[in-house]
Structure formats: C-alpha cells, structure tokens
Amino acid sequence: MxxxxxxxxxxAVVPSVYGSARFRLxxxxxxxxxxxxxxxxxxxxxxxxxxxxxxxxxxxxxxATGLRFHVSEGISRLIDGARTLGALDTTAARFRPLPGDFxxxxxxxxxxxxxxxxxxxxxxxxxRVAAAGQTDPKTGRQCAIVKTRTRRGSQLxxxxxxxxxxxVIRTRRLPYAAAPLGGGSALVPLLFLAALGVxxxx
Numbered sequence: 001m002x003x004x005x006x007x008x009x010x011x012a013v014v015p016s017v018y019g020s021a022r023f024r025l026x027x028x029x030x031x032x033x034x035x036x037x038x039x040x041x042x043x044x045x046x047x048x049x050x051x052x053x054x055x056x057x058x059x060x061x062x063x064a065t066g067l068r069f070h071v072s073e074g075i076s077r078l079i080d081g082a083r084t085l086g087a088l089d090t091t092a093a094r095f096r097p098l099p100g101d102f103x104x105x106x107x108x109x110x111x112x113x114x115x116x117x118x119x120x121x122x123x124x125x126x127x128r129v130a131a132a133g134q135t136d137p138k139t140g141r142q143c144a145i146v147k148t149r150t151r152r153g154s155q156l157x158x159x160x161x162x163x164x165x166x167x168v169i170r171t172r173r174l175p176y177a178a179a180p181l182g183g184g185s186a187l188v189p190l191l192f193l194a195a196l197g198v199x200x201x202x
Contacts, residue, residue, distance in 0.1 A: 002050050003100030003172055005180035009049035010117055010129055010130045013042070015144040017136045026132060026144055028061040030069040038142050039133030040074025041112050044101050044116060047171075051178040057081025065178070075113050078169060079104060087173035094168040095151070101171055103129065105156060105163035112163060119146065 016022035018033070027041045028048075044060040052058050053065055059077045061069035070077065082088040082102075097103065097118040105114045116131040132144035147158060155162035 001032045001175045002018060002052070002174060003098065004099040004177075005050035006117065006171055007119070008180070009046040010042070010119070012049070013045060013065060014130045014144045014146060017139060018141040019139075023142075023144065030061045033141075036072070036074075036142070036148050037114075037133035039116060040078060041079040042130065042132035042144055043169075044074065044079055046100075047174070047183050050171075051176040052174050053177045054081065054085065054175055056084055057174065069161060072168075075104075075115055076108075078102065078115055079167070082167075082169040082174075085174055088171045089168045089170050090166065092167060097168045098172070102169035103156070104163060104167040104169065106166045107163055114163060115169075118168075122148065127156060 003032065009110050013022045013026040013200060016026060018031075018038075023065050026045050027038060031041060033039055040059065044058055047058045048060040048062060048065075048067065055067055057078060059070055059074055060067050064134075077089065077164075099120045101118045103116050103118055106112055114131075114133065116129045119128040119130055119179070122128060127149040128146060128167060129149060130144065130146050132142070134145050134147075135141070136143040149156040149158055149162075151157075153163060154164050156165050
C-alpha cells in the first residue's frame with residue numbers, strides 16, 4: 001500500500017505553488033521564503049500521508065503522531081534514515097526505480113542536492129518525476145510540478161541541466177505503522193486542510 005499511497009499523496013499536492021493551500025499542505029506549514037529549498041518536503045509529506053511514522057526518516061510537522069519538523073535536515077534525514085532502514089539503493093539497480101520511489105540527485109553537498117518522487121517511465125524511456133523546490137515562472141515562488149528527465153549515463157537531465165543519480169530510496173522497504181490518510185485517497189487533503197483552517201484547495 002505504501003507506493004500507491006505515495007502516488008496519491010503526490011496527486012494531492014502537485015502541482016502547487018507557495019501561497020496556495022496545497023503547497024501549505026506539502027510543507028506542513030513549516031516553510032517560508034528564505035527557508036531554503038522545498039524539495040525534501042514533498043518526500044516527507046508523501047511518507048507521512050502513506051502512514052510512515054518513523055522519525056528517523058520522516059521530517060514532517062505532525063506532533064499528534066510523534067513527528068516533528070527539524071530545520072535543515074530535510075535531505076539528510078531522508079538519506080540517513082533510508083540507509084538505517086535498509087531502503088537506500090546505491091547499486092546499478094538504482095537506474096530501475098519503481099513508481100513511488102524517491103530519487104536522490106547530487107553533484108556534491110550541499111547546494112546541488114535534490115530529491116524527488118519517481119512517477120514512471122514514458123513510452124520513449126524518459127523519467128517522469130514530481131519535484132518540489134522548483135521556481136514558478138509566473139510568480140517566481142517555489143512550486144511543485146511534474147517534469148520529465150532524460151538519462152545520460154549516470155545523470156538525469158532536463159533542459160536546465162543535469163545531476164547525477166546517486167541513490168534511490170526504495171519506499172516499499174520502509175515501515176508503514178499507520179494506515180494511509182483517508183485510506184490513501186488523494187481527496188483526503190480536503191479534510192486535512194479543514195483541520196488547518198483552510199476553506200478549500202486553491
């Protein structure tokens with residue numbers, strides 16, 4: 001159920017842009033301009049939505065479940081937690097991810113590090129991913145979008161350039177102690193946002 005719930009979590013908040021209710025849900029209300037990139041927030045939200053409650057890997061503000069957000073630990077908590085939990089794949093098999101896995105791209109820490117959610121391969125073999133920490137061309141604000149990457153050797157590239165795929169987090173190997181929010185339905189944010197005092201999705 002973990003992988004299918006992760007994909008539902010993506011549908012719930014992608015696409016979105018900072019200032020919208022959907023983006024607030026993605027970040028758990030823990031981010032504002034100047035707070036660094038938001039790429040790791042998407043992965044943390046997906047794990048939380050899917051029912052993972054292990055604080056070694058989930059960096060999301062949900063005190064009622066025992067989870068807290070820790071500043072500047074977004075990517076490091078994902079990577080270190082995945083390694084501890086036996087879910088970090090740095091072998092050649094990382095180039096064969098499954099939908100719902102997380103991709104870790106880097107050219108060396110910390111400023112080139114990036115994480116995103118793998119959605120699947122296109123018919124032409126391109127990689128479809130969901131990525132936060134992007135820049136909305138209309139507003140200049142951070143946003144979360146679906147994009148396409150092309151593999152060139154160990155790099156995954158877009159028109160803006162490429163980064164090396166250093167590892168894949170195999171989300172099916174992670175522990176899911178709780179049931180997915182709303183049974184894993186992408187519609188659950190309507191209820192979740194109401195709890196946050198937000199009237200509707202934007």
